[in-house]
Every structure is written in C-alpha cells, then in structure tokens.
Amino acid sequence: MSRGRIVLAVIAMILVLGLLVFSWIAFGPGAMDFAGGHRVALEKYSGTSPTGVPADFASTDPVARGEYLTKAADCQACHTAKGGAPFAGGLAFKLPFGTIWSPNITPDRDTGIGGWSDAQFLRALREGIDDQGQHLYPAMPYAAYTYLTDADALAIRAYLRTVPAAHREPPPTALSFPFNQRRLMSVWSLLFNPKRRFEPNADRSPAWNRGAYLAEAMGHCGDCHTPRNLLQALDNRHKYAGAVAAGWRAFNITGDKATGVGGWSDAELAQYLSQGHAPGRGTAAGPMGEAVDLSLSHLTPSDIAAMVTYLRTIPPVSTPDQPRPATGPAPATHRFAAADSAAPLGKKIFEGACIGCHAWSGNGALNGLATLNGSRAVNDPSATNVAQVIISGASRRTAQGQSVMPAFGHAYSDAEIAAVANYVTTRFGAKPSSVTPKQVARLRKAT
C-alpha cells in the first residue's frame, strides 16, 4: 500500500471510531427503557391513570390540584433565590464556563411570565424554547417535563397564575463562547429530549407506572442522581448510580445492596423521602433536604409508596468508591485512636462545637436526626456532604418543631472544616476521608 493510502485508511478508521463513540453517547437508553415490557399511549392504558393528582386530591379545586403538581415537579427549588420571593427566580447555576440564572416565573407581566400564552408555557416546559423562540439550557429539566400531560402542565400553569407577582429581573445569564450560543441547544434537544408524553408500561402495575410518572416526569430524580455523559445528558446506562449536583454528592439510589439503597426496607425509603430521615440511614441535607421540604414531604402516602415501588425496580449498579456503611455506634468514650491521630485539630473542634448535639457515640444527643452512624454522607470517603453540611448547616421540620444544625462556614477556615470533616468520617464512617483545605474552598464555591 502507498503512504497516501495508509494515511487515508487511518483517517477513515478515526472517523468511524469517532462516529461509534458519538452514537454510543447520543443514542443511549431512555429514562424508562430498563423496564422492558411494552408501552402504550395513555388513552389506551387500562389501569388507573398514572397521571394527575392522587385519588385523595381529585375532588379539590383546580388551583389546589395545580399546587400539588407544582410541588411534585418542584418548580420552586430552582426558581427561587436564597431568601427571595417564591418563583421570582435569581438562583445561580454555576458552571465552569459561566453562570445561568433562573428566571422569574411569577405572573408579573414585565419580569415574569404573566404575559405568556398557555402554548408558550407548554413549549418552554417540555421543549425548552422560550416566548422569544430562544432555546433554554438543560439546567431547566425540560427533558423530564416533556413527559407531562397537557392537563398536568396546564394545572401547574393555573397554579402559577395565583402566586404573588414579584417585579424582579434576575441577573442576565452569562456564559463564555461557544456555550453562549443558545442555538446549539437545539442540537442537544434533538439528541436528548425525547419530546414525548408519558407512556404507561402495560406489563407493570399501576403503582409502578404512577411511581415512574412521579420520579421521571415530575421529581426529575435523575437530574441529580444519574451521572452525565460528555454532552451533559443523563447517562441512563448508569441510571440513578450517583452524581455530583451543585457541589453535593447525590448518592447511588439503585438497588445495589452495598453501594445503593438495595439494603433499605420499603418503610425506610418511604420515611426518608417523605420526612428527610430514616433511623440508621441518615438525614437529608442540601439539595435533597430542599427536595424533601419543598416537594416530597407534600406528597400523599400513596404517591410516596408508588415512588418506592418504582425505585425498587431500578437495576442495581455497583459504585465501588462508596463502601458499605459502618454499622453500630462509635464508642461512647472520647478516645478513638485512628481518628485522634489522623485529625487532632478535628477532634478539638468536634469536642468543642459538635458533641453537644452529636455525642461521642454519634448517636445524636440532640435527637434522632443528629445521628451520624449509618449515614451515607458520613461513610462517603470523599466527605463531600459532610463538609457541605458543616459549611451550610441543615434544618428539618419535625413534630417537635424545627431541628437545626447551625452553619459553621463563616466561623471556620477551610483547614478547620477539612480537619473536622476528616475526624467525623474516620470516627463514624467505614473509611477515613482526607479532604484538603483546597477541596473545601472548591466546595464552598460550588454551592
């Protein structure tokens, strides 16, 4: 063969390989493909409809139904700034190449969506195209909301018309080239937005289908819990196997026994989702705490049970970076050789600022929520969420009132936070962490 031919053959091989890699990324499985079976159009499904509000809510007025669905879809979490008016936008989504700001979706005509037609609203929600015809970034989970029925999407719209109009213009989104080219999102959308409504799976139970609708069309669990591919779309080959969301680790929630939630009972899962805590399994903080407060805690027990039914069928994926959580309390004495020598500064801080609520045993002196043992966060050798909880604190509504862990982000330096985080994982977890002050600085910036 001549040299020219060899060069040509090599180029052809590289092109074919590139095409294969691209197809592998672009044409992965859809969110519910793992379930197999055959899907039917909603009108043809013979079971109870998986869409709309649960039966206990069906007799309420349209606005109350819309409110229930708006909470299930958790629009408020992203469309509200810290301490800002609900739905008035202004929450920052920090990316390596700039910041996306969530818009105001209150009925204000100038700065909100009061002037939008229903058709424009449906298009933004499910296709990711705004009233000006501009493409939205997938920070807005339209690839999940695309599964919403017209009726449910319009019920959400009806509720949003009743929230107080806030006159507030969030800062403009500013990304660097080429990411500032919104038109590129049309290609993304073509590849990764399924652009179809929810189709029930005829081979699964009505509860499973309801759970699928709640988790995929509404709660967009995958947005945080499914890792992303090179093109920032969800990689459903590792569905729900865990990912990092806004500087927090959203853990593996597949059926894997050691590294996912396969070892949890149905009751534990239901309690964690509806109350943000299950004894011996930890307490939801950060973005999950918010999802519980604003969304999941408002769902009926039947809807939570349906979601658990669905979660149980997610194929197990093992994530060996997460060890099986340590069981049982740490010793009730202050001595703990491994932790004492690994993080002496951490011990000093823990003794001074933390044992009052957490106890040397980690069993929670304050209340059950403050139990450190068994929590995935405490057993995660990256200590990401442990550091985040120390930085931002956490708070949870209980029957006895608000239970609060104060934020220590202002009180402590990066080195102090790293030291106490490493002390906590070494003393109470399965594997010690070695978070550095530099990593803590990065975590602060990511939230």
Ligand code: HEC
């Ligand atoms: C995970 C975060 C997130 C959630 C949840 C979310 N949004 Fe958004 N939404 C965004 C972001 C970010 C943008 C702006 C995207 C951009 O600038 O390209 C946006 C844009 C929009 C827009 C376009 C507004 C405009 O002025 O251009 C509408 C309408 C909207 N969202 C409605 C909703 C509704 C209704 C829900 C709940 C069903 C919801 N969003 C849930 C993050 C979210």
Ligand code: HEC
């Ligand atoms: C905005 C991001 C986000 C969304 C949306 C979200 N999660 Fe989470 N989830 C997290 C984070 C972060 C954690 C870890 C919380 C912690 O350590 O305190 C978590 C933890 C969990 C856990 C506990 C796992 C463990 O091993 O401790 C379960 C179960 C869970 N989520 C289920 C769900 C389900 C079901 C949905 C959809 C209805 C959902 N999550 C939606 C971010 C999210």
Ligand code: HEC
């Ligand atoms: C005033 C009581 C109080 C103090 C002081 C306190 N905590 Fe907490 N902590 C709590 C409560 C309550 C929770 C559960 C909060 C929630 O998630 O809603 C918690 C949660 C945590 C968690 C997450 C547990 C899980 O389930 O994932 C960690 C880690 C933690 N605290 C570490 C610390 C450290 C380190 C200190 C000292 C620097 C500290 N706490 C000080 C009350 C406290």
